[in-house]
Amino acid sequence: xxxxxQDPGPFNVPEGATVAFNCTYxxxxxxSFFWYRQDCRKEPKLLMSVYSSGxxxxxxxxxxxxxxxxxxxxxxxxxxxxxxxxxxxxxxGYSTLTFGKGTMLLVSP
Amino acid sequence: xxxxxxxxxxxVAKRGQDVALRCxxxxxxxxxxxxxxxxxxxxxxxxxxxxxxxxxxxxxPSDRFFAERPExxxxxxxxxxxQQEDSAVYLCASILSGRSDTQYFGPGTRLTVL
Numbered sequence: 001x002x003x004x005x006q007d008p009g010p011f012n013v014p015e016g017a018t019v020a021f022n023c024t025y026x027x028x029x030x031x032s033f034f035w036y037r038q039d040c041r042k043e044p045k046l047l048m049s050v051y052s053s054g055x056x057x058x059x060x061x062x063x064x065x066x067x068x069x070x071x072x073x074x075x076x077x078x079x080x081x082x083x084x085x086x087x088x089x090x091x092x093g094y095s096t097l098t099f100g101k102g103t104m105l106l107v108s109p
Numbered sequence: 110x111x112x113x114x115x116x117x118x119x120x121v122a123k124r125g126q127d128v129a130l131r132c133x134x135x136x137x138x139x140x141x142x143x144x145x146x147x148x149x150x151x152x153x154x155x156x157x158x159x160x161x162x163x164x165x166x167x168x169x170p171s172d173r174f175f176a177e178r179p180e181x182x183x184x185x186x187x188x189x190x191x192q193q194e195d196s197a198v199y200l201c202a203s204i205l206s207g208r209s210d211t212q213y214f215g216p217g218t219r220l221t222v223l
Contacts (some may be wrong), residue, residue: 006152042216043200044152092159095140095204096165097212099151 003027006088006100012080015090015105016079021103023071023088030090030098035073038102047073047086078107111135113215115201121221122191130186130218132201141184142212143176144200152200158184191222 003047013019014096029068048055050062050071061074071088085102092098117138122128134141140159144152145168160181173191178184188195190211196207198217204210 020118043216045214046211088195095210096142096157097144097152097202098154098155099144101149101151 002100003098004088004090005102006103008068008103010104010106013078013105014079015078015107016108017107018074018076019078019105020075021073021086021105023073023100025069025071025088025090025098027090027092027098030068030069030092032091033071033092034059034097035071036063036087036088036089036099038087040084044087044099047085073106078105080107080109083107113201113203113213114205114206115199115215115218117218118216119219119221121223123223124192125190127187127221128191128220130188130199130220132184132186132203132215134182134184134201134203135213136182137205138213139181139206140204140210141178142202142204143184143186144202145170146198146200146217148197155186155199162203188220191220192218193222196220 035047036044037047038044050064051062054063059076063072085104087102088100116131120220144153156176157165158178175187191195200217201215202212
């Protein structure tokens, strides 16, 4: 079983839709959690950190459930520019990141 | 300021050839990471440096892979006797210092082994 699992998608949604991605991780010792965004043929870039209390950044909301070892990302009012691969990432506490395979999002007009 | 840079951006090698991939981290960043990203996969950890010390090389897939950071800034990832399965994007990332600092990634080197 991979340490971080995500549905690879693709998720095809129209502009303006709300879409949610889920991720599970296997190592209960994981200490910090992130969503990264990766555009085609580009490097990953940090989208947001994820906290147990839940956190929001504009149209993006991230949530962590440590008991279930589950992380989510909600995107409201999808834009064409949101089309990308979203990578769920965990850090076991010494900086090395463990990535999921990514979930591809395609937003259409 | 300048971000993480990597060179070359693209490399085509014949099977059996040795290659060297370079990473210039953000100036002053203490920690440097190498990742390998195969097509359709997320990045996978290869190795980690804090200054010039290689603290973790558990992700290097074989003894054909070797990384160094002799002066604690620029790093080189060397792959000897390349194989087709080495074809991937090799990403370098750096952080300023702390465990929770954001990792900044370079654009990657796309290696194709024929």
